[in-house]
Amino acid sequence: MMQTWPVRLLTHEYVALVLRLYIGGLFIYASMYKIGYTAEFAEIIASYRLVPYWMVNFLAVFMPWFELVCGVLLIIGFRAKSAVVLIGGMLVLFTIAVVINLWRDSPIPCGCFSSVEDPISWWTAGRDLVWVAMTVHIYYFDKILHLENHFTSKIEKIA
Amino acid sequence: MDRRNTATSSPSPRPGLSGERLAFQLDTLFETISELSQLADPVVVMEQFVLMSMGALGTAQGLLAVQDRLTGESQLIKRGLPALAEKQIQRALQILSGKLGDTGDILSRQALVVTVNEHNQALGLPDDVHVVVEWYLDDRRVGLLGYGQKINGSPYDRHDEDFLLRLASALMDALAVAYVQETIRGLNETLMSRNKELQQALQVSQDIQASLDRRYFHFKAVCDTTSELSANLHVSTLLPSFLLSVMGTFSAQQGIIVLWNRAEQTIDKVARGYSEENVPSLDAQRLESVFRELLHPPFIPSQGKKHFLILDEEALKNLELAEAMEMGGAFFVDENWYGLIGLGNCLARTEGVQAEHELMSALLQGFLVGLGNALAFETIETLNADLLQKNAELRQTLDELQQSRQTITLLEAAGQRISTMLRSETMRIKRVSLFDCLAMALVSLVLALVFNASSPGGISLLPETWGQPRPDFIDVPWARLKHESQGALFLDARPVEFFNQQRIAGADNLPLNLFDFVYAMRFAMLDPDKDIIVYGRNISRRYDELVAAKLTERGMANVRVLEGGLQQWLRNGLPVEP
Structure with missing residues (x-):
């Protein structure tokens, strides 16, 4: 069954590539500040009031690097499926956290890219949902310019 | 034919003959016999007999002929007779021989005077022959004895006939002996020649034997050599x-x-x-x-x-x-x-x-x-050897081929397995994998820990309150009394956004993140003995304990933490603001 051109356009692999690069770059960019300012990021996590106090510092140390690794792997296309799933999962958690704090009416910044930001809002949650949608798109339609394809294609030829 | 007298072997002297003549004849006869007995050759006997008998008879003409009936050979001795007489004598012998075949009554050693003092017409002998004696030696040999006229011209008388018969008898005896001797001599000669031939044959046989021996030796040598070489x-x-x-x-x-x-x-x-x-x-x-x-x-x-x-x-x-x-x-x-x-x-x-x-x-x-x-x-x-070597090489090649085939089979199986593994691996890396996720988390964790440990901006992974002594707590009813009597300073340790959102009435904000700045600005001159009640904590942070600890470090002696915090305060319905 022939697909209509808008569907084909939306589901095109180049669109997925662009989204992949965007999301990957976004996470790399977001991790830069958090890695450099671990203590501030810990305060951001704590401000969400969702994580037990004994786990806040650990997450502040671990999360930025996790975002960086996932973003880098997503961009270069190595274990991209797993990376995009993890990024999507993180975005879902972030969105939930934002929604919860919006529901609590917490006067906290998002803390996504820096510690000095406007307080979270439904726009923040909507933005996160858009990013989640992008990861879904990437998950299903991203196929080209993967680093591992460079090897797997040869392996597939050999196999 | 006129048969006048015959004699067989030894006729006796006749009476009336004179003694001298008789003696002469006997002497002649004796000499003849003696002479002839010494002779072995019949021809010589005949020749000698003719001469002696002619002399004894006193005649100049004599003949003696003998014929062998078996062979047909004849021998003729004649004296004083012409050469032409030979044919007549031969013919007479033929007649005589034929007559012997006709009559068949002739005895051996028989002689008979057939003609005396006259020409014998029956036998056709020459005219000069006046006395003819036929003699028969045996069945085989017959002969004629003839003499011419006596020299003195006297005719032959009966004594002469007797004498002649005796001579013929002596002749036959001598001839018989001579023939026997001749036969013996002939036999001897034959025997000698046979002996000679036999010796020659023996020599030839010996030569042949030697040649055969040599040939046998050669043949044996060749056979031995050939058999030895053939093996x-x-x-x-x-x-x-x-x-x-x-x-x-x-x-x-x-x-x-x-x-x-x-x-x-x-x-x-x-x-x-x-x-x-x-x-x-x-x-x-x-x-x-x-x-x-x-x-x-x-x-x-x-x-x-x-x-x-x-x-x-x-x-x-x-x-x-x-x-x-x-x-x-x-x-x-x-x-x-x-x-x-x-x-x-x-x-x-x-x-x-x-x-x-x-x-x-x-x-x-x-x-x-x-x-x-x-x-x-x-x-x-x-x-x-070449074939065996090639066979061995071929077998080795076959073994190698077999091994290669097994190796190829193994390699094919391994290749198939590797291919399957690679295919599954490529499929796997294109799918979401829990392992990948965990690996990424682990890598991130390691990087984070390493960076945090080495960075000057690193933070402690454990809560700071775990390393501090437990602060003094004050319960809400007691704090209420303090609040109502304004006997204590209430400090909100939370960030300013939360302070601004809701606080205990009359409380001051001393946020942990801005503690040094705010303390220096507003609370540096505070009486160290002032009762201070600190509150503000949530699931993620214990701001009250941290701020209380810092205040204690600054020398504040009566710093307490509100037990249950703002939530307990609110539950007791105590005043908050705004």
Whole structure:
């Protein structure tokens, strides 16, 4: 069954590539500040009031690097499926956290890219949902310019 | 015919004869008998008898004829008779012989006077014959005795007839003896000639025997050599075997045999009886020149030609192969294989050169057959060895192929497995994998920990409150009293956003993140003994404990933490703001 051109356009692999690069770059960019300012990021996590106090510092140390690794792997296309799933999962958690704090009416910044930001809002949650949608798109339609394809294609030829 | 008187063997003297005459006749008869008895040849007997009887009878003419009825031969002795009388006498003998066949009543040793003093017409004898005596020696021989007229002209009387009969009797006796002797002599001669022939035959037989012995020896030598060679299928043992056999056959003390492969330029040489320094040296060049001299280029034997050449002493000397070589031969199997054999110091050379050459030819022929077989066998052995080697190589190749096939099968299976693994791996890496997620988390964790430990902006992974002494707590009712009496300073330790959102009425904000700045600005001059009640904590942060600890560090003596915090305060319905 022939697909209509808008569907084909939306589901095109180049669109997925662009989204992949965007999301990957976004996470790399977001991790830069958090890695450099671990203590501030810990305060951001704590401000969400969702994580037990004994786990806040650990997450502040671990999360930025996790975002960086996932973003880098997503961009270069190595274990991209797993990376995009993890990024999507993180975005879902972030969105939930934002929604919860919006529901609590917490006067906290998002803390996504820096510690000095406007307080979270439904726009923040909507933005996160858009990013989640992008990861879904990437998950299903991203196929080209993967680093591992460079090897797997040869392996597939050999196999 | 007038038969007047007959006599058989010994007629007795007749009465009336004078004594002298009788004595004379008896003497004559005795002498005749004596004389004739000494003679052995019948012809001589007859001749002697004729002469003696003519003298005794006193006549000048006499004849004596005898005929052998079996052979038809006749013998005639005549004296004083013409030559033409022979035919008449022969005819008379024929008649006499025929008469003997007709009558058949003639006795042996019988004589009879058929004519006296007259011409005998019946027998047709010459006219000069006046007395005719027929005598019959036996069934075989008959004869005539005739005399002419007496010289004194007197006729023959009865005494003469008697005397004549006695003489005839004596003649027959002598002839009988002479014939017997002649027969014996003839038999002797025959016997001697037979003996001679027998001796000659014996000599011939001995020669033939010697020749046969020689032939047998040759044949045996050839047979022995051939049988010995036929069982020998290796050139290396064939050559010495043949050489020793030939040396033994010719009783040679020295011998050498050389086999030259012209194509491969290899020489097999065997020498016997030579000292080490005297062994003839024969290299390929020398053999080339020898065979070029013996044969003619290109040394290829023509069809049907002998494959050997017997070399006599002279030829060997000309070739200058070795000293004192007496017999030898050159041979060739084909255009590649040539050979020489030479024998020296032969001890017994009694046989002729021809026989030796024949023997050597026979031996060489047998040897060439054996040599051809040996060379063919060696060729077959070489081919067999090649075949075995090729078989072994083929078997090895087959084994290697089998192993290669097994290896290929294993490799194919391994390849298939690897291919399956690779395919599943490629499929796996394109799917979401828990392992990948955990790996990424682990890598991130390691990087985070390493960076946090090495970075100056690193933070402690454990809550700071775990390392601090437990602060003093104040319960909400007591704090309420303090609040109502304003006996204590209430400090909100939360961030300013939360402080601004809701706080205990009258509380001041001393946020943990801005503690140093705010403390220095607003609380540096605070009385150290001032009661201070700190509150503000949530699931993620214990701001109250941290701020209380810092205040204690600054020297504040009465710092307490509100137990239950703002939530407990609110639950008790105590005043908050805004």
